[in-house]
Structures are given as C-alpha cells and as structure tokens.
Amino acid sequence: MTQLSTNDFTDILDNRRSIRKYDPKVKISREEMLEMLNEAAKAPSSVNMQPWRFLIVQSDEGKAKLNPLIRFNKRQNKTSSAMIVVFGDMRCYEYADRIYGEASEKGIMPKLMAKAQLSVIVPTYKKYSRSKMNDVVKIDSSLFAMQFMLVARSHGYDTNPIGGFEEDQIAEAFELDAERYVPVLIMSVGKADADGHESVRLPAEDLSWWR
16 A cells, blocks of 8 residues: 655655545544644635635544435445535635734735725625625635645545535535535545555646647
C-alpha cells in the first residue's frame, strides 16, 4: 500500500487516490478534524462568503442514519473514520458583517472599504434567484472540498468524493434546514486499507482552445 512519504505538494497531488475501503480501527480526533477543516477553508470563495458547511458523521448512530441515503457507497460509510457531508449555505451572506468586520479589525481591509463592499455584496446576494445562489454556493463549496482532500492527504489520510446520495433527503434526515442548506457532495476520510487505482487523465492539449 502506498504511504505518504513527504509533505511535498507533488507527492500529495500524484498519490491522492479515491479510496473505497478504509482501516476501521483508525479514528480521527475532533481536534485534528477541525484542524484539517480550517486548513481547507483557506480555499477561495466568491467575495469571501465561505458558504461551505460541514456535517461530520463519525458515530455509529450517525453512520446508521446515513447508510440508507448513500446508494452505492456503503463500504466507505462502514469503514471510514468519518463521512463529511458538505452543504452550501444559501444564506451565507448572513455572516458578511462578521467576515468583513474581522477583516477590518485585523487591518486586512480599511473599515470604509469593508463598509462599502458590504453595502453592495449583501443586497446583491439577497436578490439572486435560488438557482443562481445554488450555483454560487456549490462552486465555492466544491473548491473547499478539493482542497480538503489534499489537506487530508498531507495529514496522512485518504479520501473519496461521493456524489451518489439522496440529495432531497439528507438535510432533513439530520434535522437541518433543507431550504437553507443544499447538499454538494460527501467525502469519506480515513486511512486506506487497500491501494486506490491509478486512472487515466486526458492531456490538456486535447481539451484546450488557444486564441
């Protein structure tokens, strides 16, 4: 089995695999999970609204509740250290004052600039259609998810992004507001118990237009 040998980015990138079977004895502490989430949250987001939200399912009870909702990915649910359901917050702009307020307090942004940007950003987000807002939060949350998978690899763990689940049921199953929180994807995370398969990537020159 391939093990992470260095914290070099090339090693992390080249050896990331989608893992479907994990060592069920390996647990990830809440402290380390939060550390990885915070590292991954350095991902970019539109006007820094950070719409990603996380449901970390790691208890036996939580996994039992998740199991009937994940279709073809039950082995990951059974063996992983945790299943992370990434949601996009359709009202993420409610955190705008806090985000921009802290930015001005820390000297990252002048107060007048923060106030001016807030006066534009929040009304704009509130005017977005549900479809448009859905696109915004899903794009941003996907950027977070990819970054989390690389961060997890740097911590010596493995992941698998999962799109096959009951999107219309998962929020309510865990007593979340389904109108506000839209599911984006699920990531299993843990220590691989079997090597992941290498896969073919199409060359960029076959997928690019140059003008």
